[in-house]
Amino acid sequence: MTEMHSGLLTIIATPIGNLEDLSPRAGQAIAGASLILVEDRRHAQRLFQHLGVQPKTMALHEHNERALAPQIAQRIAAGEQIALLSDAGMPLISDPGFPLLALLREQQLPVTIIPGPNAAVAALSLSGLPSDRFSFEGFLPAKAGARRARLAVLQSESRTMIFYEAPHRIVATITDMAELWGRNRPAALCRELTKIYEECIRDSLGGLLERLSQQPDKVRGEMTLILGGAPEQDPGEQEADRWLAPLLEELPLTQAVRIAEAQSGMAHRLLYRRALALTSGREPA
Template sequence: MTKAGIIYVVGTPIGNLGDFPPRAQTVLAGVDLVLAEDTRHSRKLLDHFQLHPKLQTLHEHNERELAPRLISRLQAGESMALISDAGMPLVSDPGYILLHAAREAQVPVRVVPGPSAALAALAASGLPTDRFCFEGFLPPKPGARRDRLQALAAEQRTQIYFESPRRILDTLQDLADCFGLARPASLSRELTKIHEDTLRGSVGEILARLRDDPDSCRGEMVLVLGGAPAPRDGPELAPVLLPLLAALPLSQAVAVAVQITGLPRKQVYAEALRIKED
């Protein structure tokens, strides 16, 4: 049963419709309004379960304008539900502005948890799950993407990224350049669907697999990356860097050392500068 003046945050299936829990269906059937990023997409899901609530579009281009009016309606006693195209709302999806306004207005918020592509991919990865961070979508432009990755190169927690099939090869190449080919990784695609698949190995191995098999570059993707190894002392890097610096320019020597050691570029670069100064 739904209650007046409450906004519900409702998880929806990420692929398999069997993952749509009864409680979520009950809430969506009972609210006055369902807010969806793409009402055409959500209508298909709701129709499948014979749910016919009133729908309204809420996305990044209209959320700031709509939020005050929606809060007023909630304060007047209406009940609403926020859903995503797939998975849990607000995870790389609209809704933060509205939920922040609800908190400021002391409008009750209830969460009806459901599937999460990020957590499903993490569980399937075989990588450490005790500490992890979610980074969402990386910037689409190459320069900004590499800058973001450089800032994360020393992160020791497992990292989770969403990525587009159009950019996955470029992103994996940037990961190889910034983190090294040997960094452990996992790539899940089409989670919970018929063609669900998870590739596990190093960044270099997954990159090679996708280049050899273009069909593997299709579908919705979640990339999970092992954390950076704990920082090592300079002397362990020196035997690798000394011959490289003698034969190559600094930037090339650092790039090769990153590939060999799997250490963050920032750490290798700092050690290379120290060696040159000495």
């Protein structure tokens, strides 16, 4: 009888601020692993010191994860117990790890998970916005044009949306959202979750911009932005928006409407009305 390998990858959620949020099972798994995959060794060291362990580590990040995945898979196949951590929260959620997981799945190697802290879900719970249906959008593109194009695609999204954003881009991102979707869209900006200066500001997009301009000290720390979904639309309006959104990012309104009408066969009056709604408050293309 052939003996099966006992190798395993364990995905472990780590604290997003307060180290006491690490579960006992997560601590045991970290202490017992033969290798810990981390984003940043220096960042992980704080957690290891808290646990009183000094495990062997390997840096795994967006610049090397594809190259290292075969090597890691080979070690798991050989019987090693390996753990995957991100700097904070749940690995693979806007963090490295997907190429490795895809390869392990392809090779039918075992993977398990120890769940725990996650900034997106924590912020959603704090936000006071509907949480029965939501969409996690992660980080938006850093460049303004690409960011606005992504937001335009989400114009008709009726679910509550969750975004991560860097402090130095948060004002620009909220400004784009307010221009595209209106200043009255309900939102919540959560920062420093589980830390001493934890804060969740519940307001409209316009209200958030006013607060951030008046209190620039709020523009710091890890940020999660929760945004109320768009009002439910008529299916015809949703279809019109899907045709128009990418065109309006590149073309004047009348030209975008003309092309959308020719390609979709939809009524000119509907397309023109939705184009006006989509571009309300924006600079002309």
